[in-house]
Amino acid sequence: MTTTPQPLLQASSVTMRFGGLTAVDSVDLTVGAGEIVGLIGPNGAGKTTFFNCLTGLYVPTEGEVRFDGAVLPPRPAKVTRAGIARTFQNIRLFANMTALENVMVGRHTRTGAGLFSAIGRGPRYRREERESQERGRELLSFVGLDKEAGQLSRNLSYGAQRRLEIARALASEPRLLLLDEPTAGMNPQETRETEELVHAVRDQGIAVLVIEHDMRFIMNLCDRVAVLVQGSKLIEGAPAAVQADERVVEAYLGAPDDEEDLTTDWMNQEKAV
């Protein structure tokens, strides 16, 4: 008898309400180990709110999220320690810290030196600091920023800052990486590089869940795509099937009668290669 392996992430009937507004409505989603899953949907569909439910930023009003079989702890730091890391829609780097320092900050959930050791700069602190630096440099090299290690993050190009955010997220040694619109504002070349980088992340055995509006990016990248519309999951499946589904096209373009209010981000943001 064969048994289906337990998914790494399992969100069951996740609902998030803000007062009278149901931003996420009973959404089920799984991500398997080493899988790349896309989450798409028109503006305001509830994608970021759902992400926030997966990272301990919000505790769902109803439903539960399990990671590796255990219910997710209700605090972002604990979720990171459990093995989920994320990037945000808007860049959140420490502008006046170097690229290397930014990555080292991302590692602190994995280093165990306590307050007294840090104040006294004892041997354990110094060893961990050295290891953090080494790992930080490896990660910068992994995302193609080895030469920028000593530069202040605010002086890096936009594409480099986004890659640095991914390096910082990877510094916590996640098993699942959540990316919120990683290619927003990128040119086609930067978008292609991000696609290669996410594939390389997966090749390290890390699962990825990605929110994105750029359909070409999603199609090239993902094993599976789920579509959220007005807080509910409309469909889920292989990228080509999802893209061809009439309900998805309608959700983005509106029914024929509301063609004046098109929400066409997805179509418009598809970038020429």
Ligand SMILES: Nc1ncnc2c1ncn2[C@@H]1O[C@H](COP(=O)(O)OP(=O)(O)OP(=O)(O)O)[C@@H](O)[C@H]1O
């Ligand atoms: N903290 C909050 N309090 C109240 N309402 C919120 C809050 N966060 C999100 N919402 C509402 O929930 C709905 C879903 O928003 P959300 O940002 O999750 O959508 P989204 O799919 O990520 O959109 P976008 O693609 O534009 O980023 C929207 O109507 C939004 O106004």
